Amino acid sequence: MTMTCLKVFTLLLVSRLAYSDAPQIGAFSFPKELDAGMRASVQCAIIRGNPPFKFSWFKDEHKLTDARGVSIRKFDEFTSNLVIARVEADSNGNYTCQVSNSAGFDQKSAVLLIKGIQFLLRNRLKTKSAVFLSICKVKIANVKNSQQEK
Numbered sequence: 732m733t734m735t736c737l738k739v740f741t742l743l744l745v746s747r748l749a750y751s752d753a754p755q756i757g758a759f760s761f762p763k764e765l766d767a768g769m770r771a772s773v774q775c776a777i778i779r780g781n782p783p784f785k786f787s788w789f790k791d792e793h794k795l796t797d798a799r800g801v802s803i804r805k806f807d808e809f810t811s812n813l814v815i816a817r818v819e820a821d822s823n824g825n826y827t828c829q830v831s832n833s834a835g836f837d838q839k840s841a842v843l844l845i846k847g848i849q850f851l852l853r854n855r856l857k858t859k860s861a862v863f864l865s866i867c868k869v870k871i872a873n874v875k876n877s878q879q880e881k
C-alpha cells in the first residue's frame with residue numbers, strides 16, 4: 732500500500748516537472764572584485780521552461796533600458812546579457828532579471844556593490860565602533876573615579 736502511494740506520488744511529481752513550462756532562471760551574481768571603472772557583466776539564463784520568453788531587467792525596481800553605459804543583449808532564446816561598461820558608485824544596486832512566458836514568470840536578483848564603497852562602509856563602521864569604545868572608556872573611568880571618592 733505504502734509502496735503504491737510512493738510510486739503514484741513519484742509519477743505525479745515527475746509528470747508535474749516534465750509538463751510545467753513556466754520559466755526558471757538560474758542564479759547569477761556580480762564578481763566580488765569589481766571596482767570603479769571596471770566592466771560588469773551578468774547573464775540571465777533560463778534553465779527550465781518553454782519559449783517564447785519576455786526578458787526585463789530592473790535596477791532597484793526601475794526598469795533598465797539600453798542607455799547610459801548599460802547594454803542589454805539577447806544572446807539566444809534562453810539567455811539575456813546585461814553589461815555595465817564602467818561601474819561607478821551609482822551603479823551599485825539590486826539588479827533583477829524578470830522572465831515571463833504564457834505559463835508564468837520567474838525573477839532572480841543580484842546585488843552590485845563595488846569594492847571602493849565596501850571599503851568606505853567598513854571604515855565608517857570602524858569609526859563608529861571606535862567612537863562607541865571611547866565613550867565606554869570615559870564612562871568606565873568616571874565610574875572608577877566615583878568609586879574611589881567613596
Ligand SMILES: *[C@@H]1O[C@H](CO)[C@@H](O)[C@H](O)[C@H]1NC(C)=O
Nearest residue numbers: 792825826827838840841842
Ligand atoms: C532585490 O530585489 C528583489 C526583487 O524586487 C527582492 O526580492 C530582493 O529581496 C532584493 N534583494 C536585496 C538584497 O535587496
